[in-house]
Amino acid sequence: MEKEALFGKTLEELQQVCVELGLPKFTANQLTDWLYKKPVSSIDEMTNLSKKARELLSEKYTFGLIDPTRVQESRDGTKKYLFPTIHGKYIETAMIPDKDRKTVCVSSQVGCKMGCLFCMTGKQGFQGQLTAGEIVNQIRSIPEWEEVSNIVYMGMGEPFDNLDEVLKSTQILTSEWGFAMSPRRITVSSIGIVPGLVRFLNESDCHLAISLHTPFHDERQKLMPVEIAYPLEEVLREIRNWDFGRQRRVSFEYIVFHGLNDTPAHVKEMARVLDGIKCRINLIRFHPIPDTPLKGTDEATLQEFKDALERKGITTTIRASRGQDIYAACGLLSTKTLMKN
Template sequence: MTDAAATNIEAIGLGSKVDLLNLTRSELEAFVVEDLRQPRFRADQLWHWLWLRGARSFAEMTNLSKDLKARLDVRAGIVWPAVDVARTSSDGTIKLLLRLADGERIETVLIPMGEHYTQCLSTQVGCAMACSFCSTGELGFTRNMSMAEILGQILVGREHLAKAGLPTVRNLVFMGMGEPLLNLGELLRSLETLGSAEGISIASRRATVSSVGIPQALKVLGDSGLAVPAISLHAPTQELREKLMPKAARVPLDELLGCLDRYPLKPRERVTYEYIMLGGVNDSLAHARQLVKLLGQRRCKVNLIGYNPPPPSVSPAPPYRAPEPGVVLAFEDYLRSKRITTFIRRSMGQDIAAACGQLKLLAGPEEPGADRA
């Protein structure tokens, strides 16, 4: 059992009990066979109930004997994050403020994408990176999240959507609170668990891990084959990146890009570079030319993201301003003219502080779209 898993069990008061959502498929099988002295197929049944059916209690598991349910009640628990507040944006985006078992809180976002939802997952309580344009960084870092807490966001999200009669989650982006690669062990366990056909069943090609870029961890992620990274670049030069993302920029751009050039990709895969456009700071055609010089020969695509200022109630004088729409289009056109695949990512959920860079545990009932659980 990992340190994060053990910490979570202690925090929720389970004592010597095992939180089953913190066990990978092989760990669950070992628990069933070695601890409970049950046949191996019982692990298949439990896995199905936990991850496919979303059971919150052993009483719901109708194909288990009374004796086994009683033993599970003594030895194990199932702990979901609790929904403190749910907010719905005018564009259909849903943000859930979740309370973890030890009282810490995080946010997850459900983004409508036609016939399904994409869910933005948090991996840490707070964030240690302190990027100058990101509200989450102002919170500082509290702790890493366990696999149960990371994947528990999906269980809660799917249940919320089902109760509302809405389509389910099909794609995942690890772009919520925290730097995923600074919680590498629990991230890998989560990615491994996602692909189980009898569980959450989201293939690796539908999961994207967003990171500021940590070479040693990127190598481990690449060797695992579990996900393709989206790199938070946000500047075309080392000097500008140091101003915008001083902690991330401790890794020189040359070193980071060299690591990504070696990242193992399948034939149709490319590394995504995320570029938040800050009005008057990094959005000129001169910056676009520098970005082409940086990425032009690389196997990549670029996502342009307009800066999302925090709500006035949080920051009356935000440090940056959003770029002008015409400037964004000109930037995109220039990159495309140089044969760099480029997309402008539509910002969704701005009116409920759910857009990129806005997650900051806003819980006040006065906020638009708030619905306390």
């Protein structure tokens, strides 16, 4: 039988492991220290545990780190890591340096079932859920892990479709016994699965990002089939009902497509539907992917669109394009790898 990984377990779960093995309960605190704070990768390196304790742990468990199988580095310093999964597939993780910040973009699923028209990951179809350990491993197993300042769940997959493991991973990242990161340095992005949204708002203090892409129902339905089950109107209603306060932020991701969602009518409608929501809009350049009719808008229109939104009183930024020379867009590198195998 394949041994179970310790990495990815919470303090409570590790306490249960210790009880089952007849180890002192405080051993769980020692384990979290080795798993999440120190640069080791094996149970044998946990030197403040007795030899007997290490033997008992090693009989049933493995440390659980997974190294990337491939890394590509862009001219701008962005790195794309390719990780194998327990499903025999691949996921992608991007490390994006920017002055004194290092942001890691993690995946939450293998493939995706949401079928968004503009997403390469969706074209792979759904292939499996990642465990909390596999999610956090994307941070812990890159060389820059001790320098990571921000984490965004904007890689492959829909986080709210794997919410149990996503919430568990953020618990590991933010708990004092874990990575002890501030939840204000973590953003979870979703296309707007309402039951998951409600639960996330109640159970997590991390920032929220919603994929918007158009304020019009019929248009959004063509781009994002989720609009049929969970219309934007319902998503915004839940967000309005939540008091984000001063510390927690909500933003909207908006990929700008040429001639589709970059018109004055879209500016006007966005101002209407977002009225009363304190938020930021992140405009994203679209870089074409295979088998889609969509095209990115030109730079002049993009800037004009941003200025028009700001005149409406909506804080708007244009996200810098990074790593285009290394297939940094979600799903491109893993799709190429799967096609070779």
